[in-house]
Amino acid sequence: MRACVLPVATTLRTASRTVRHFAASACLPRDKNVAVVGGGAAGFYAAARLLAKTKNVNVDVFEQLPTPYGLVRFGVAPDHPEVKNCTTKFDQVSGSPRVRYFGNVQVGSQQLGLDRLCSAYDGVVLSYGASEDxxxxxxxxxxxxxxxxxxxxxxxxxxxxxxxxxxxxxxxxxxxxxxxxxxxxxxxxxxxxxxxxxxxxxxxxxxxxxxxxxxxxxxxxxxxxxxxxxxxxxxxxxxxxxxxxxxxxxxxxxxxxxxxxxxxxxxxxxxxxxxxxxxxxxxxxxxxxxxxxxxxxxxxxxxxxxxxxxxxxxxxxxxxxxxxxxxxxxxxxxxxxxxxxxxxxxxxxxxxxxxxxxxxxxxVSTPLAGAPFNKRRKIIPNIAGRVTDDSGELVSGLYAAGWVKRGPVGVIATTMQDAYRTADAVIMDISNGHIGNDSDTGRSRDAVDQMLDSSGVLETCVTNAQWKRLDAHETEAGIKTGKSREKVTDIDRMLSIIRSE
Ligand SMILES: Cc1cc2nc3c(=O)[nH]c(=O)nc-3n(C[C@H](O)[C@H](O)[C@H](O)COP(=O)(O)OP(=O)(O)OC[C@H]3O[C@@H](n4cnc5c(N)ncnc54)[C@H](O)[C@@H]3O)c2cc1C
The missing domain is CATH 3.50.50.60 (FAD/NAD(P)-binding domain)
Structure with missing residues (x-):
């Protein structure tokens, strides 16, 4: 446990002026930072719940592809457009000032190992789905x-x-x-x-x-x-x-x-x-x-x-x-x-x-470097969303949601309920002080940003605003051909559209 440094300075903004405020006798609770690995339904629903049920939790969503939504974009059949309406909710989540979308970032890669996320964030939710069959x-x-x-x-x-x-x-x-x-x-x-x-x-x-x-x-x-x-x-x-x-x-x-x-x-x-x-x-x-x-x-x-x-x-x-x-x-x-x-x-x-x-x-899901994995059940071992290691002990600060948590079954509604339960576990652990301890200043938002900067993520990632540019491009291309959307199917082309327009 690190000692709390006093006095704590925070900047409060009012409509007319900025006031420097010193809390002389107590540590102010710092914001908590949660990383979500996988920008599919489970990741976005977990983020939505964290936003709805807390006031001081920031969420960073990491997605290996430039585009969000996982199987909602790449699995749900094209003639089932109504099923994809959930993306409106996901967009509201990404639009929150407490959420950042980092597309084009593969967690577990050389660029960003899971260990780096775990040491910078208060909690990490693994919701990376099932990529094999x-x-x-x-x-x-x-x-x-x-x-x-x-x-x-x-x-x-x-x-x-x-x-x-x-x-x-x-x-x-x-x-x-x-x-x-x-x-x-x-x-x-x-x-x-x-x-x-x-x-x-x-x-x-x-x-x-x-x-x-x-x-x-x-x-x-x-x-x-x-x-x-x-x-x-x-x-x-x-x-x-x-x-x-x-x-x-x-x-x-x-x-x-x-x-x-x-x-x-x-x-x-x-x-x-x-x-x-x-x-x-x-x-x-x-x-x-x-x-x-x-x-x-x-x-x-x-x-x-x-x-x-x-x-x-x-x-x-x-x-x-x-x-x-x-x-x-x-x-x-x-x-x-x-x-x-x-x-x-x-x-x-x-x-x-x-x-x-x-x-x-x-x-079937596959293992993520550095995370526990149950090879027989092909899921991340967990107790109600809290990840456990090989000996069944809880791994502090590590959670699982969606198909990688319970196996590749269930529709989006099931995935939503499941992700909510995992987010509730995160919130409970924060409120019980099991994670996100206020004195642990090494896990501040600044520390997170330093880690993302030094790993090159800030330079190579696709932000939500950039994804929205690609989204608009696809929608406009669809209008020209009478379709709801004309998807770009090549990553280099996605990135060039994002960066050129
Ligand atoms: C073909 C198909 C059709 C379906 N149709 C319907 C339907 O009509 N209605 C319905 O309700 N449900 C449908 N479902 C079920 C629904 O898609 C799932 O319930 C839901 O998508 C599971 O969400 P998830 O977030 O666990 O996984 P996913 O949606 O797969 O999201 C996981 C995300 O993690 C990302 N990821 C993976 N590894 C990494 C990494 N290392 N770093 C960063 N990101 C990573 C992936 O790119 C992906 O975007 C369908 C499923 C399939 C397979």
Missing amino acids: RRLGIPGEDGENGRVGVIPARRFVAWYNGLPEAQGLRVDLESYDKVVIVGHGNVALDCARILLTDPADLATTDITANALETLRNSKVRHVEMVGRRGPLQVAFTTKELREMTKIPDMDFICDRELVAAECSKWAEWLDASRSLKRMMDLLMKHTVGEGRRQKKSFTLSFLKSPVEVVYDQPGAEESAEAPPQRIRFEVNRLEGAVDAARAVGTGAFVDIPCGMVLRSIGY
Whole structure:
């Protein structure tokens, strides 16, 4: 503990004059400084809560990309613009005089290690999301003979949403007419919907110009979404499924007998789950039999686990009639109670011919240099947002929020609640004196700025005002092409727009 230096001088500004004020007998509480790592939903909601519930906490948000909002910009589907309304709230947060946005700054890099943040700030909230995805772990997944293999849905989503690092993805939608998606979640449904929607209906959204052009030339007419378990175990939600049923000129196909059999087997349990019941009703109502009548089809397949991507002989003619690959599945049966059903292989196999295969079986977080990480659960270990080390001890001043705290599940509303809880833990620790001790002057705002200056962050970062310049540029470019926004998809170009205008 450092001794408090008296007298403390503070400058109070009034409307007419500046008064020098000396507190002769007590230390004035100093402002507390909190760093947030990751400018996605969790980071901004944590900052919002800290602003709303305190008067003397400053928040610095560090984001590795020049642009803020994380998956709200690069994950949420372009035809779901209403979901992105939360950015209005995030903008209010960044507009506060107590918040600073530092874009283009990767925490954990050589420039700015986590240790430097921890020694300068009273608290550090890790909310850096989940940047990888789960693999299938099957032969052929990584491609062969020049074939791309299985593409992560994460990358496909990032490609159509303009994430700079995903723009090099080879997306060929012209050499075949069928795509298989492994996984039964909302991200899988997003991909299926984007592939089957008339591109004219996406033309006013913020989908990238390149993705829109690729979709306009697409020959893909059929998408099959395959899951290892049954209809009562799907992870997607009714709202997203209903959207699929509304795509015009498209057959919606699934195994009605299986759905009916599962519903009748688990009728009592289903009675208690209204949302699942609605979903099953939707499936029964909209499913047409096999035998395609429309030009397009969406098939929901159950009880199949992928075991291998099988490539045709090298030199086989690739065309819409001769799909470049097949994906082999083992047929499963279910064992156990409906809410914990396990898929067990039957030893029977089916091949589904297709062009592109997307895997969509979940995102995963990766470790950040210097921070504890639970390798098995792939999250930052924490107790209600307070980070713990390998031995389960609390790490003073370190917190986690969002997907990196609880795993990559949950919508923005869930992430908001979760980030609020973490911010509340920070506030409680400040008020209990566990962090942000007033005598610890080494953690002042000046000390923070010195650290940011000496690490070069102040020189290379993108500020909120600069991001707003890029934002205006994208919006204006969108107006010219009749879109809500034309995203800039290259970091150098982003920086040149920010710095030239
Ligand atoms: C494809 C997809 C579609 C979705 N659609 C919806 C939807 O329609 N509706 C809905 O409610 N929810 C949707 N969600 C869920 C929602 O996006 C998440 O709940 C939410 O984004 C999680 O927020 P987060 O802040 O934890 O992670 P993120 O949004 O990923 O934010 C993390 C941020 O941290 C940054 N970062 C990473 N590492 C570092 C570092 N070392 N230094 C600095 N910054 C770093 C990243 O660049 C990123 O900006 C969707 C999710 C996905 C994947």
